[in-house]
Amino acid sequence: MKKLIGVASCPAGIAHTYIAAETLIKFGKQHGYEMKIETNGAGGTENRLTDEDIREAEAVIVAADTRVELERFRGKPVLFVSSTDAIHRGAEVIQMILDGKAEIYNP
């Protein structure tokens, strides 16, 4: 099964991080993706992405308003959006992945 992964975080890390993650999971599944979204919230990191997750993933969605660890995604197609975009425009974010809008992360 094709797989999409991502990271969600927001300024307070209390509510929107998790809503962004759930929204991406919902729309990703509608397109037949296996989804795993790491949440960097006030309570710490949950669903941490493993090396295997990163290797298997077709692309990465970073839906974050705060700094997240990016080095691990070097060489993968990564799409950067805000947590608000993920919440309000979750369907469009997944569509951007399908349209190949994620660019290889190679800073």
Add this chain to the structure above:
Amino acid sequence: MDDVIITEQLIALDIELPDKDAVIEAVVDLLAADHRLEDREVFIRDVYEREEIVPTGIGDLIAIPHARSAGVARASLVYLRLAAAIQWTEEEQARYIFGIAVPEANVDNLHLKILSEVAKKLLDDTIKQIIKESASRGEILEALLS
């Protein structure tokens, strides 16, 4: 009872309020009445600060004003349903308001976990319908905590 984040006293239905400021004031009043704040002014300031970074509307007329603040005594959730939608930001309206208050210090992960679980539930269509339409605070409480 310290670990209960929301009770029927923290749910208010079909309240008429004119604007966002009045809504935040009402959320704070509910929290204060249930002795969940240390300092209401500090909490209000932190809520506005959070709104300024990114407004907390999540679409579908739902907004989640919140703050992790020194003005908070106990991790809490408030649900305020307005009689009519108000302008939340220039682009977005809100009618279903979930206020979240988290203390700055000594917050345990259990409370954060409960709050994030509730936040996720707001995307569930069945629960969404209950919080939007139910006339019973008890039923709403149950839906949020189920």
